[in-house]
Amino acid sequence: MGITDRRLRQKEEVRQNIICTAWQMVMKDGWHALSIRKIADAIEYSVPVIYDHFENKEAILLEFSKEGFRILSAKIIEARDKFQDPAEQIRSMADAYWDFALNNLEHYQLMFGIGMACCEISKSMPEQENFRRLVSEPMEELAKKNQRGDVNICLKYHTFWSVMHGLISIKIVGNSAYDTELNKLVLDDAISGFIKNLS
Amino acid sequence: MGITDRRLRQKEEVRQNIICTAWQMVMKDGWHALSIRKIADAIEYSVPVIYDHFENKEAILLEFSKEGFRILSAKIIEARDKFQDPAEQIRSMADAYWDFALNNLEHYQLMFGIGMACCEISKSMPEQENFRRLVSEPMEELAKKNQRGDVNICLKYHTFWSVMHGLISIKIVGNSAYDTELNKLVLDDAISGFIKNLS
DNA sequence: TTACATTTGCTAACACTGTTAGGTTATTTA
DNA sequence: TAAATAACCTAACAGTGTTAGCAAATGTAA
Incomplete structure (x- = not known):
């Protein structure tokens, strides 16, 4: 009983370790720099271990997408509950949405798939x-x-x-x-x- | 004189061939399926020839982005010139923009970097x-x-x-x-x- | 305690990717 | 005809995601 519990706990720990490491990479060099091999290196496990926790690379990125929606929802609720008047609520929620996107740029990009190829449009186009x-x-x-x-x-x-x-x-x-x-x-x-x- | 002309013409032909082949691939399997090696294979040249015409893979995709803006601009002008009243012009231009995006989905995606990782959000999220x-x-x-x-x-x-x-x-x-x-x-x-x- | 089963983790490979160094062959100019 | 130039290719480098197959550690049952 306790043994399987601990095993599950340890497995969850590795999983969290993967996510945490992956997120650090995304934050440091962007989502395109994320690599299964680099994650494996960082968590000091071999590559196939990653595949014991995630079906593929996209599944890891999807995790951040979901996390983003969770954070956003929390912020939206928080903003809504500051007001009673629905018009004020909408305004407040819009502000919260805006703040979330700017403060969680990587999350937002992964959530909606922004900024893949052909970036750097801004300059001299x-x-x-x-x-x-x-x-x-x-x-x-x-x-x-x-x-x-x-x-x-x-x-x-x-x-x-x-x-x-x-x-x-x-x-x-x-x-x-x-x-x-x-x-x-x-x-x-x-x-x-x-x-x-x-x- | 005529010789260099023909050479330039032939070089331009290869360039167009690259772009055309690349576009077919993007249309068939999406931009992520685009591969320098596959282009080289299709145009029956070796890989480095591609690099004589484009600095890298992104430059090829950027070409479509630029082409997209050219097409969009043309459509916008066309829509504008149907009316004299500026309000009607804006409405018409909005329609043109809308039509362009829907009829040139691949272009639009490359122009604004939409739909990278974490696609298929729609289903069961x-x-x-x-x-x-x-x-x-x-x-x-x-x-x-x-x-x-x-x-x-x-x-x-x-x-x-x-x-x-x-x-x-x-x-x-x-x-x-x-x-x-x-x-x-x-x-x-x-x-x-x-x-x-x-x- | 031994025998079996299971989980865990690894090595090594497959099949790709973009990119480039360096050499060969063909063509053009002097 | 000889040198120069352009065109082109082979082969490699350094990566990528993904998986088959095997070894070792750990757990369970006799």
Whole structure:
């Protein structure tokens, strides 16, 4: 009885050791630097031992993804319970979501699969700058037309792109969980609101 | 003269051949299945020839990212020029953006780095379902409070998440191109509009 | 205490990956 | 015809995830 207990405990310890070591690697050099061999080296076990605890490398990364959702949920609850008014609750939860993503960047990236190949887009990519200009121009025009000298076009551009990109990212990652028609409705809804805000 | 011309032409042909073959692979098995060796095999050249045309594997993928931006820009222009009214232009551009992303999924993924590890989130991930419920509840409450039986909570949840996720994705990928303060403003702006729409 | 069974852990290999050094062959220029 | 250059290949380096098969330690039962 006690013997099997201890064994299970020791096995769990090794498992935690794997996760902990893996996380240190992800934090230090990013998720792409994670390697089964390096983990095995660090925990001073041979490689196949890792496979006694995890089916494959992806399963380890999935662990962090799940952990991320757990942390996020906790933060969301905490934020919600600060208020009674539902509008305030939503605002508070949005803040919590935002803070979580920024403070747990690695978690968030693994949760939603952000930043794989073709990173470093930001620097000197004329294609992106061109796109930005194209989208901004009509916004500027609309603002001018409505005598809205106060609006920050750069900000509006970001809002616009965020709505678009966010919706699409979610559709791609969580494929077919919700149908395209609904997503289109969300888009129309969001963009209508966007334009209204600019008028 | 003509000789160097032909050489340049032939070199360009090989380059195009590499890109074309690589793209076929990406379309067939996804970007993760892309392999320098497989490309070399397909174009019937040895591996180092690839490196005469591209610095590394990422450079090939970057080519598709750039191509994606070119296609998107063209679509955006096309959509814009259908209208004179800027509000209509924005709406049209949003539609074009949407269509582009759905019709050029591989391009879009490479452009913004979506869907790396930890895919297949959709299926049976209680953590995500839990999160969805948590976020939806106050929305439902707010709608009820304002006697808005018409609003689709599922839709609102998606809009909410899209704004959040989109903003954050962009911040992560295009790191430090725009400062955090601006992004926070965008968030507040978007969420305020969101709540207003729900009242 | 001995014999068997089970768990645990390892070595070594398979089949890949991106990348590059160095040499060979063919083509072009002087 | 000889030197220079470009084109191209072989073979290797240093990794990667994953697994088959074996050895040793540990537990259980006779």
